[in-house]
Amino acid sequence: MKKCVACGQSGLKKSSALLDFNAVALVEGTVFACQGCGERYEGFERVELLSRTVAQHIARRNEPLRPEEICFLRKYLGYSGKGFANFLGVAPETVSRWESPTSPKPMQHSTELLLRYMALNERPISDYGLDNVGTGARKSKRPKFTNRKGKWQAA
Secondary structure, three states: OOEOOOOOOEOOEEEEEEEEEOOOEEEEEEEEEOOOOOOEEEEOOOHHHHHHHHHHHHHHOOOOOOHHHHHHHHHHOOOOHHHHHHHHOOOHHHHHHHOOOOOOOOOOHHHHHHHHHHHHOOOOHHHHOOOOOOOOOOOOOOOOEEEEOOEEEEO
16 A cells, blocks of 8 residues: 555555454454554455455354354355345344344354354355255155166166
């Protein structure tokens, strides 16, 4: 950064500091400070990699997920609150309660495990083609499988 956006002065002082990252981590970031007006500009390098690293760290921890961590992982996976609720088959208000900073409702353990699994695999479960599984009409016949050249295939 060469000039202050607020006052136009050049020669910003560059330093590093521990900065808040989405209310879930403290991360070493870059700070540019204007010597004229005191304006600060904060940022992180390689944000995609940083987000992945933070998400995977959160997903591997033993403690239950905090509301801000649920929100971070949901956004990391690319879900809106409503989209996440639709995917899980819950009301949007349920997601809001899980993420509430003042009076959070705990997530069911199985739902939390699914969210952690998705974060560790870096993609929403819909990317596996499982978003419509179990929604079709039941068929009366059992599937048949045959062995072709050492590989099992549905017939």
